[in-house]
Amino acid sequence: MTTETRPANAPAPDPDLLYSDDEEALRDAVRALLTDRSDPATVLAAVESDVPYDAALWRSLATEIGTAGLLVPEEFGGAGAGTREAAVVLEELGRAVAPVPYLTSAVLAVTALLGCDHEDAEVAGALTALAAGTTVGALAVPLTTAPGGPSEPTVRAAADGTLTGRVTSVADAAAADLLLVPAQGPEGPALFAVEAAADGVRTERVTPLDLTRPLAHVSLDGARGRLLATGDRARETVGAALLTGAGLLASEQLGVAEWCLAETVRHTAERTQFGRPVGSFQALKHRMAARWLEVASARAAARNAADALATGSPDAPVAVAVAQAYCAPVAVRAAEECIQLHGGIGMTWEHPAHLYLKRAKSDELTLGTPGRHREALAELVHLGAP
Amino acid sequence: MTDAADLRRRTAALLAAHPPATTDRLDFLRARFDAGLAWVHFPAGLGGLDAPRALQAVVDAELAAAGAPGNDPGRIGIGLGMAAPTILRFGTDEQKQRFLRPLWTGEEVWCQLFSEPGAGSDLAALATRAVRDGDDWVVDGQKVWTSSAHLARWAILIARTDPDLPKHRGISYFVCDMTDPGVEVRPLRQITGEAEFNEVFLTGVRIPDAHRLGEVGEGWRVAQTTLMNERVAIGGNRIPREGGMIGVAAADWRARPELRTHDLHQRLLTLWVDAEVARLTGERLRQQLTKGQPGPEGSGMKLAFARLAQEISGWEVEFLGEDGLTYDDWTMRRPEGVDFTGREAGYRYLRAKGNSIEGGTSEVLLNIVAERVLGLPPEPRTDKDVAWKDLPR
Numbered sequence: 001m002t003t004e005t006r007p008a009n010a011p012a013p014d015p016d017l018l019y020s021d022d023e024e025a026l027r028d029a030v031r032a033l034l035t036d037r038s039d040p041a042t043v044l045a046a047v048e049s050d051v052p053y054d055a056a057l058w059r060s061l062a063t064e065i066g067t068a069g070l071l072v073p074e075e076f077g078g079a080g081a082g083t084r085e086a087a088v089v090l091e092e093l094g095r096a097v098a099p100v101p102y103l104t105s106a107v108l109a110v111t112a113l114l115g116c117d118h119e120d121a122e123v124a125g126a127l128t129a130l131a132a133g134t135t136v137g138a139l140a141v142p143l144t145t146a147p148g149g150p151s152e153p154t155v156r157a158a159a160d161g162t163l164t165g166r167v168t169s170v171a172d173a174a175a176a177d178l179l180l181v182p183a184q185g186p187e188g189p190a191l192f193a194v195e196a197a198a199d200g201v202r203t204e205r206v207t208p209l210d211l212t213r214p215l216a217h218v219s220l221d222g223a224r225g226r227l228l229a230t231g232d233r234a235r236e237t238v239g240a241a242l243l244t245g246a247g248l249l250a251s252e253q254l255g256v257a258e259w260c261l262a263e264t265v266r267h268t269a270e271r272t273q274f275g276r277p278v279g280s281f282q283a284l285k286h287r288m289a290a291r292w293l294e295v296a297s298a299r300a301a302a303r304n305a306a307d308a309l310a311t312g313s314p315d316a317p318v319a320v321a322v323a324q325a326y327c328a329p330v331a332v333r334a335a336e337e338c339i340q341l342h343g344g345i346g347m348t349w350e351h352p353a354h355l356y357l358k359r360a361k362s363d364e365l366t367l368g369t370p371g372r373h374r375e376a377l378a379e380l381v382h383l384g385a386p
Numbered sequence: 387m388t389d390a391a392d393l394r395r396r397t398a399a400l401l402a403a404h405p406p407a408t409t410d411r412l413d414f415l416r417a418r419f420d421a422g423l424a425w426v427h428f429p430a431g432l433g434g435l436d437a438p439r440a441l442q443a444v445v446d447a448e449l450a451a452a453g454a455p456g457n458d459p460g461r462i463g464i465g466l467g468m469a470a471p472t473i474l475r476f477g478t479d480e481q482k483q484r485f486l487r488p489l490w491t492g493e494e495v496w497c498q499l500f501s502e503p504g505a506g507s508d509l510a511a512l513a514t515r516a517v518r519d520g521d522d523w524v525v526d527g528q529k530v531w532t533s534s535a536h537l538a539r540w541a542i543l544i545a546r547t548d549p550d551l552p553k554h555r556g557i558s559y560f561v562c563d564m565t566d567p568g569v570e571v572r573p574l575r576q577i578t579g580e581a582e583f584n585e586v587f588l589t590g591v592r593i594p595d596a597h598r599l600g601e602v603g604e605g606w607r608v609a610q611t612t613l614m615n616e617r618v619a620i621g622g623n624r625i626p627r628e629g630g631m632i633g634v635a636a637a638d639w640r641a642r643p644e645l646r647t648h649d650l651h652q653r654l655l656t657l658w659v660d661a662e663v664a665r666l667t668g669e670r671l672r673q674q675l676t677k678g679q680p681g682p683e684g685s686g687m688k689l690a691f692a693r694l695a696q697e698i699s700g701w702e703v704e705f706l707g708e709d710g711l712t713y714d715d716w717t718m719r720r721p722e723g724v725d726f727t728g729r730e731a732g733y734r735y736l737r738a739k740g741n742s743i744e745g746g747t748s749e750v751l752l753n754i755v756a757e758r759v760l761g762l763p764p765e766p767r768t769d770k771d772v773a774w775k776d777l778p779r
Contacts, residue, residue, distance in 0.1 A: 017670035018677065265760050280763040282749075285756035292755055293686040300666035322666075325659045374655040383639055383654060386646035 015313075016084075017303040023088045029065050030089055033057075034096040040352030046099055047211035047355075052174040058100045061089075062133025068106045069131030071114065076124060078131040083244060087251035087306035094255025094331075097355045099212040101136050101172035103245060103252065109137030111244045112180050112191065115237025116229040123228055126178060126193055138176035139241055140194075140218055142169045146368025147242040147320065148376060155220055157185035161227060162200070163192060163220040171366075173203050173216040181218075181225060182238050191234040192225030199223065210362035212355060243320055246367040247305035250323035254295065254302045256360050257327075257334035261291050263353070264338045271343075284341060291337055294330045301326045318380050324373040328364040335360040388426070388437035390444045396435075397423060397448040406454040415457055415491040418449075424457075424490045428474065432486050440676045457492045460723040464534060465489040465496035469542050471615045476559070476600040476608050485540070485561070497538035499529040499562060499586055500609070504779060507750050510553045510606060511769075511777065514588060516545035516560065523547075523560065523598070525568075525591040531744070535571045535584035536720060538564045542612060543593075544605045549775040556774055557605035561597040568592070578736045579716040582724050613746075624672060625665055631698045631727055631734065632661035638705055638731075645707050654705075657698050664690045685759060689751050692741035695726060699735040706731055 019027070037057050046054050062068035070086045072078020079085075086107060093102055110130050116123040129135035140155070155165030163183055173179065179194045179201070194201060200223035203216040229237055265288055268279030278284055305323035308316040335357040339346035346353045364370065378384055404417045418424055419433045423445050428434025449456075459466055466489070473485055488494040505512040514527025525545055535541070541562040548556035562569070568591035573581035600608040628636055639646065639654055668687055703710040713732040726737060742748040756762045769777055 015666075015669075016673070017666065018673050265762060269762055276766065277763045279756075280765055282753065282765065285760075285762045286749070286752040288760055288762065289686075289752040289755035290689075292760055293689055296686055297663045297667045297690065300670040301663045303670065304666050322659050322662050325656075326663045371652075374652070374659065377659065378651070378655055381636075381658070383636060383651075383658065385651055386643075386648055 015304050015307045015311075015319075017300055017307065019088065019303075020084075023085055026065075026067075026085055027088045027092060030061065030067065030092040031095075033060055033065060034092060034098055038096050038098045040097075040355070043097055043099060043212060043355060044349075044352060052205075052214045053099050053101055053172065057098065058136070059133065061098075061100055061102070062106070066133075067102065068133035070106065071110045072127055072131035073118075076118075076127040076131055078127070083248060083309040084303075084306045087248050087302065090248050090252040091255040091258070091302075094252035094359070095259045097212045097256065097259075097352075097359050099214075101138070101175045103213075103249065104139070104172040105130060105137045105176070106133075107248055108139040108241050108245045109176075109178070109180050112139050112237050112241035113137075113228070115233065115240050116191065117233075120228070122193060122226050126180075126228075129178070135177045136172070136175050137178045137180060138170060138173050139238070140167045140170050140173070140179045140181040141238070141242070142167065143171045143213075143215065143362075143367070144169065144365050144369075145242060146372045146376070147239060147246050147317070153182040153184050153189065155181055155183040157183040157190055157192065157225065159186050161192070161225050162222045163194060163225045164222055165220055167218045167220075169206065169215050170203075170218050171213050171215055173218050174205055174214055179218065180228070181220065182234065183225070185230065188231050189234045190230045191228045191238060193228055194220065194223050194225045208362070210358040212359055213362060242367060243317065244309055246324050246373070247309050247316070247320035249363060249367055250298070250302040250305050250320075250327040253327040253331035253360065253363050254298045256356050256363070257291070257295050257298060257331045260331075260334035260338035260353070260356050260360075261288065261295055264288060264291075264334075264341045267342055267345075278341075287337055287341070291334050295334065298327045298330045318377065321373040321377040321380065324368060325370045325377065328370045328373075331360040332357075332364050388435045388441070390441055393423070393426065393435075393437065393441055393444050394448060396421060397445050401449075401452050401454065406452060411455040412491060412493065414455055416487070418454075419487050419490055423449075425470075428486075432474070432482055433490055457490060460725075461534075462489070462492045462495055463723075464498050465494070468498060468612045468615055469496045469540070472542060472559075472599060472608060472612045473561075475611050478596075480596070481561070481599070489540075494539040495534055495537045497532050497534045497541045497564070498612070499532060499535075499541045499543040499588075500612075501531045502528060503530055507747055509609075510557065511774070511779070512544060512546060512557065513779075514543075514545040515549070516547050516558060516593070518547075518595075519592075521595050522592045523558075523595060525560075525562070525588050525593060527588050529586040529588065530574065530583075532571075532584045532586050533582055533724070534722075535564065535586050536573070537722065540564060541586075542599075544609050546774065547602055547605075550773050551603070552771055553769065553774040553777065554606045555603055557609070558602050559599045559605035559608040560593050561599060562588075562591065562593055563597075566591045566593075573718075573720055575718055576736075577739065578733055579713075580719045580721055582721055624669070627662060627665065629665070630661070631695050631702075631738075632658055634727055634731075634734070635698050635702050635705070638702060642705075645705055650701070650705050653701055657694065657701060660690075661694055661698070664694055685751065685755050688745065689748055689755075692738075692748055695734075695738040695741045699731065699738045702731040703735045 067089045069078030070081040074080040113127050130137045155163050157163050176196050181192045181194050200221045202219040206215040208215045271278050301323040305319045308319035338353045345351050400421045404414050422435040424433035426435050426437040426442050427439035502512050516523040516525045543560045543562040544557050547558040568589045570587040572585045574583045574585050575581045714730040757764050
């Protein structure tokens with residue numbers, strides 16, 4: 001194929017869709033930690049407690065393995081790695097439905113800060129704190145916000161930098177020490193840093209469908225904010241954070257789907273009815289084979305998004321929209337089939353399958369539904385609506 | 387070890403000695419084969435240089451830039467994709483020397499005599515008999531779904547040599563001379579109106595024992611090599627975004643705004659995403675193969691391809707409105723090759739129905755994925771240790 005005949009929207013020719021040795025080593029470290037400290041029984045017990053996340057697990061993951069700073073440059077104490085590595089961490093967190101604020105703090109909040117002026121002491125200080133994992137950050141937007149939105153922040157900034165307004169359904173807000181708040185200022189859009197413990201900040205916990213990713217409404221009433229960015233820069237960095245978050249969420253969805261399929265195969269190979277393992281019936285094995293093909297395909301889509309984000313490819317918006325439109329329903333189907341093919345045991349609270357179903361279904365709404373991503377794609381690849 | 391620089395030198399030398407502009411096409415292809423630049427991963431002396439397979443792209447790019455003639459792989463796909471790897475793996479030195487060069491240059495077309503009316507998904511149940519007679523085998527039976535049979539000089543053939551053994555163990559693998567007077571080829575007309583395939587009747591066909599590939603009774607194992615290569619060949623093409631059937635559908639959408647509906651829009655976008663992800667999955671598989679870490683994704687690629695081809699072509703006929711009610715031509719023809727995206731939407735829709743049947747039905751492929759990739763327990767088998775002659779049929 002020559003360059004001239006490639007369509008105008010053709011992707012960068014050679015995305016690296018594999019895992020490097022370093023990425024595999026990182027996976028091994030994260031998986032070992034989660035196997036040891038976050039097995040399904042532990043997760044189930046944790047989500048029934050009143051604690052918003054597993055702080056000890058977060059410390060090990062964020063600080064000891066150093067995953068909190070993967071996206072942060074070395075000059076701010078980060079690992080200077082990129083989205084390919086963070087995606088591997090999210091695959092493992094998805095496989096374990098681990099209740100830690102990685103997507104919210106180490107991906108969304110960090111990426112929002114990375115688009116601000118690094119010379120600014122406020123930005124540098126926040127990046128350093130988040131990279132160390134000692135501070136948990138959250139980007140104060142509803143978890144359902146798709147890349148490209150919200151058009152108008154629900155928080156107003158006064159000229160003196162105080163913030164007033166309400167942001168609903170913010171993931172991991174109750175766990176956060178530092179809120180990054182998009183606001184409408186007197187001179188247009190702006191991004192502020194707000195201490196979660198400051199006066200005038202109230203977080204109101206919501207009972208979430210997905211118990212492993214707590215939600216809260218955040219109300220600001222004259223809360224003091226420190227300005228991080230204004231104007232286009234503020235809008236663009238929030239947009240970049242949402243795009244990166246949506247792209248890497250595909251890897252979490254891949255991890256969820258992988259666990260569900262592996263567990264379904266394991267169960268149906270052992271469970272005997274009618275004198276033979278139920279997994280030997282074609283009616284069941286064909287469904288699992290179809291899920292396997294979807295998981296293999298989701299891996300290619302998720303790697304493509306992570307690689308496009310890592311290389312700053314102009315194709316990244318397409319790669320992210322494709323990955324989200326594809327991986328979200330794959331995770332939901334894998335979790336639904338996991339319940340069905342487990343039979344009665346799949347409907348019990350005791351079996352962990354429901355944790356994965358709840359994560360998969362919530363993830364489908366997270367950072368844009370598949371339908372919203374397909375709408376975005378229609379514009380990007382010139383397949384406009386009627 | 388042959389590297390890219392060495393291959394460029396050899397390619398330049400070939401082009402210098404046989405300038406494409408002034409060299410006969412066949413002479414050039416023969417010279418290319420003899421220079422080891424036909425398929426560089428093949429052994430030296432058999433069209434290759436024992437080089438890594440990935441380096442073929444280096445040679446192909448240099449030759450394409452120089453305007454060198456190709457060997458028209460669409461016309462000789464069965465020879466290149468299935469017969470050649472099997473001959474290389476199981477053939478004697480004599481067989482390799484005799485068959486590979488004219489196979490690659492396209493001087494001799496090959497076809498595949500595997501499927502039978504009574505042996506489709508259960509290929510190992512095949513009934514075509516080969517009986518030893520001196521230095522020859524005498525073959526009687528009927529084969530079906532044979533593309534290129536009317537053009538072929540040779541066929542790869544599997545036949546039953548011992549009906550007293552269980553079905554997988556009594557099969558042998560042969561090279562059959564399609565010019566033998568006992569070979570009769572009849573076109574098999576399909577739902578598209580044309581006859582891309584044939585039925586082949588074998589009556590007292592004599593095959594010298596020297597044209598057997600592999601040991602007597604080892605034919606099933608030899609055939610596995612052929613079938614594995616068939617699946618690699620199907621998933622092996624690198625395509626750009628919007629390559630293949632989805633590109634045609636997207637072009638229709640852009641060109642015919644008056645036919646657009648919201649429902650068709652949603653379905654097109656979903657298919658576009660699925661097609662792009664299938665492309666990426668194939669690309670990932672290729673990257674794994676290049677790095678020498680072959681993944682099991684290959685077994686699934688054909689499943690995805692078949693489903694997409696059927697859904698996209700069905701979408702297209704529906705999108706086209708009144709034009710979807712028409713068909714370009716029902717004339718019975720015998721095309722030399724097949725182009726899944728060729729002709730009009732109605733043809734594409736009908737031809738795609740075969741994609742989930744040919745080369746392993748989607749149902750059989752799902753079994754393969756479930757049992758070999760996922761390790762699920764097999765269905766109970768009633769035919770496993772029974773002599774072929776005692777099987778119900």
